[in-house]
Amino acid sequence: MRRAFTILEILVAIIMVGILAGLALPQFSIIKERALDKEAKANLVLIRAAQNVYHLENNAYCGSCSTTLDINTNLKLNFPTTSGSWVYNGTVLGYANQARATKDDGSRYWTINYTDNNDPICNGTCL
Numbered sequence: 001m002r003r004a005f006t007i008l009e010i011l012v013a014i015i016m017v018g019i020l021a022g023l024a025l026p027q028f029s030i031i032k033e034r035a036l037d038k039e040a041k042a043n044l045v046l047i048r049a050a051q052n053v054y055h056l057e058n059n060a061y062c063g064s065c066s067t068t069l070d071i072n073t074n075l076k077l078n079f080p081t082t083s084g085s086w087v088y089n090g091t092v093l094g095y096a097n098q099a100r101a102t103k104d105d106g107s108r109y110w111t112i113n114y115t116d117n118n119d120p121i122c123n124g125t126c127l
Contacts, residue, residue, distance in 0.1 A: 037110070040086050040101035041120040043079060044112040047088065047099040050075035051114045061097050061114060067091040073098075090114075 002037040018038055054062045061075045068081045068088045079088055090099045097114035 010096070012043045036085050036103070037108075037122070040103075041111045041112075042085065043088065044099050044101055044110055046077065047071060047075065048088065048112050048114050050077055051090070053100070055114075061092045062090070063092045065092070 022055060044049055050071075051061050051065070062070075065071045065074050065091050068079050071077055071088055072079055072081065079086075086101045087104060088099065088101055092098070092114075097112050099114065100111045101120075102108055102109040108122065110120040110122055112118070
């Protein structure tokens, strides 16, 4: 005698999978945003290191590194310049030597100083 699944058993299995997916999706978006924040922090540390190398070679920080394209060109980095998750820019004004990563939707941004050893600082709502 052949035994098959009933429609009720299939519906119960589909409902259980749906409940599990419903519980996992919100956590997935939080984990994704945390990963994006870690990416921004790591890239800011990389910009600071590249600025320090630039300073050693030229006896000044890169004053023309105000956009992502400028950072890529002058500091020899390779960040995406269009439709990425983050937009990078830098400022060199006396002692205010900073790099900034701004989320493409403007929801938050990170800053880091070129000359100190602090971790990037979140300004806004960061996970």
